Amino acid sequence: MNGPRKVSEQWLRDILQLLYRRRNLTRCDIAELTGLNGGSVSRALGRLLEYGTILKVGCIQVSGGRKREVFNLNGEAGFFIALDLEGRSIRFALCNLLGDIRYRWEQDLQYGEPLEFRALCEGVGRIVGNLDARQLSRVLAAGVSYPGLLDEEGRVTAVNLGWHKFPLAAELRKAVNLPVFLEHDTRTCVLAERWLGRAQRHENALFVIVERGIGLGILMDGRPVEGWRNKAGEIGHWALDPKAPDQCGCGQRGCLEAIASGPSMVRQYVERAGPHERAANLRAADIFEKARRGDPIAAAVLERAARALGLAVSNAVKLLNPQIVIFGGDIIAGEDLMMPLIKEEIRLRALPDLLHGVEVTVSGLGLDIRLKGAASLAFRGALRESSALQKMCGPVLSSEAQASPLVQTL
C-alpha cells in the first residue's frame, strides 16, 4: 500500500497490538513477536516515537551483550471513553492507552425509570470536559459494557435501564463522532482481565461473574466468544439439580443461579434460619460473615453454592479447556470460604489431564473491572479502524484546531 521508505499501516497496527498485549519490549522482541523484519520495525518505531505514540522507557543489557532500548505505549497518546451500564449506577471513565482511569464519573440509576440518553451524554461530557483540545483530538473510540441483550442492529434491551431495543450504538456514534464498540458485561470482564488482570498472559480464559445473576465470560484464542446472537455465557441457567426446590427467575428449578447467586444465598439462608431474618436486610457478604462466626446454616448455604459453582465450572473447563478461571462479583467478599470449596469440587470433577495447570482464582480488578474492559474493547476496536489508528499514530493537533466534533456535540 505504501512506496519505499513509507510506513505501512499494518506494521503500525501489528506493533501497537503487541504493545497493547505485552508491555515494555525491545526492538528484537517486537521483530520476533510480530514477524516483521528489522527494517520495518525500525521505520515503524521511528514514526511512533516521532508522534509520541510510544516512548523509550529504559534499556536492558545482558552481561557481554549490547544495550537494548525498551519501548512502551505512551499512556497519554490516546484516550478511550468507557461506559459501564450494569447495576444500580452508570459508570463513566476516560481511560488512557495503558488502561489507567484518568477521569471517572458515576451516576445513580432511578429504579424503574428508563435511563435517558441525554443523561448518558452528560456523563460523557463530564469525563471529557477536563481535556484540552490536543487531548480531545486523541480520544480514539468509545467502549460500552452493556447488560441484557444486544441485537444485530446494535440495539440494547435491558431491564435495569428500562430500555427495549434502544439503538445505543447508532445514537452514541452520532453523539461522540467516534467509533463505538459494545460488549456484554461478562465479556468486558474477561477482556479487562486479559488486558490488565490475571489473564494477561493467557489466550484462553473464563470469567465467572456471580452477582444477581451468574454469567460466564469466555475468551478463546484471545478473542471473546459472543455466539450467534451475542448470547453466549448463560451458565447461570444450567440445570444443575433439576429436582431441587430452588425456583429460578427463568421458570425452571435448580438452575446454578437459583442456588449460587448472591440473592439466592440470602434467600436460602432466610428460608432455613426462620422468620426473624429478613432478606431485604441481608447481602451475600452478611452470609459469609455469619459463617465465619460459626453459624451452621450460613456455612451450609455457602457450601451448597460453592459446590454448585465448582461443578458448573468443572464442566465449562471440560468443554473449553481454558488456562485460567477467574471468579468475580459477590464471591470476592467470601473468597476465604468459597474458593477452597470451589477448587475442591473442580478437582473432584474434572479430568486430571484437563485440569493440569489450570489456575482458579479471583479477580483483583475491583469495581472498575467493566470500565477497564470497555476501554480494552475500544482499544481493540480502534486498532482495527483505519481512522482511529491514523489518529493514534499521527501528529497531535495543535491547540488552534479546537473545533473537535466531540466538543461540539456534548
Added chain:
Amino acid sequence: MNGPRKVSEQWLRDILQLLYRRRNLTRCDIAELTGLNGGSVSRALGRLLEYGTILKVGCIQVSGGRKREVFNLNGEAGFFIALDLEGRSIRFALCNLLGDIRYRWEQDLQYGEPLEFRALCEGVGRIVGNLDARQLSRVLAAGVSYPGLLDEEGRVTAVNLGWHKFPLAAELRKAVNLPVFLEHDTRTCVLAERWLGRAQRHENALFVIVERGIGLGILMDGRPVEGWRNKAGEIGHWALDPKAPDQCGCGQRGCLEAIASGPSMVRQYVERAGPHERAANLRAADIFEKARRGDPIAAAVLERAARALGLAVSNAVKLLNPQIVIFGGDIIAGEDLMMPLIKEEIRLRALPDLLHGVEVTVSGLGLDIRLKGAASLAFRGALRESSALQKMCGPVLSSEAQASPLVQTL
C-alpha cells in the same frame, strides 16, 4: 507489496476464501463480500481465470438488468491430502478444491499394534499414485483428523494408534514436503459441516459426536475452538448424574458418556435384559432395532441416553449460543427414535430466547465426514500459507517438470 497493475496476494486470498465459503458468486457479490474495490476484484479474477483456479460457471440476469457472470472454484485446480486416523481403520483421501473425494483408500488397523509411519506413507502414495505431474504440482497441503491428544510440538498420543507422543506433524511434513495441518476429530467434523454440510451458512455451530466416546466440536465466529492445549470439547465427561451407578472409563460415575455412548447403551441393555444377551454381539443400532420392535428395555435405555444428551446439549447451547447443533455417529442409525426425545429435552431445558431459531439436526455427511473435515482444514491452512497460495494461483507445471518432491519421497 506489488506495483501498479499487479495483483496483491491478499486480494487472491480474500477471493479464494470467499469462494471456499460460498460458491457461485458474481463479480458484484465478490466485491461486496470481500470489501475490495471493483478494479481489484476484476484484476484478481482475471489472474485466477488465466491460471484456471476459478471458472466461469454460468450467468444470471434479472429482468431488465445486465447479465452477470457467475464464478466458482475450479475443483481440479488444487488437491488436498486428507487423513482420518480415528476408529478401526485409517482412511486416506485426495480431495479437490470443491471437497469432492477423487481417490480414497482405507486400511485396517491391527488392534493393539502401533500404526507404523511407513504404512501411513504408503497409504498417501496410493491416493496420489494416479495423479499426473501437472496434478501433482497442484497438491497444496495435507490435513489430518487425529483422535487422542496433540501437544505443542505436533506430537500425537492416541490409544487406537498405539502412539505416545509420535511427532506426526514433523514426520508427515518431511515425507510429503507440503504444509501439514492437524485437528482433533471432533473439530474436523464441525469443519466438514461448515464447508460441505448443514452448517454452511453458519458461523456458530456445535457438532455432537456419539461413538465409543462423546465429544463436542465447537465452531465460534467461523473458527474451531481448540482451547489451551487442544483439549476443548470434552462434553462426554460432564457429570450429568453423579449419583447414578454408571461407571465411566474416566473413573467417575454418571458421566454423559457412561449413559449415552453406543457401548454404554449396549451395556445398560445387557444389564437389564439378563444374561442371555451378550454385549459383544450388540451395537447401538441393534438396541434401536429392538426398540422399534417394541422391546421396553431397549426403549427405556435409549430414552435415558437421549434425555442425557438433550440436557447436556441444552447446557452447551446456553453457554455458547450456536445457530445449529448437529449430531453424528452411532445416533444417526436411531435418528427416528433419539432425535424427537433429544429435541424435546432441549426444548424443556433451554431458555426460550436462547433456543429461538436454533436448528437441531443430524449430519448428512456419512462416513467420510472426517476426511472432508481434514481437507477443509488443509484448504484453510493453504490459504494462509504464501507458498500454497502461489501454487493455487500460479501456472500449472508443464509435464516436463516431473520431479515433484511428493513423487520422490513416496
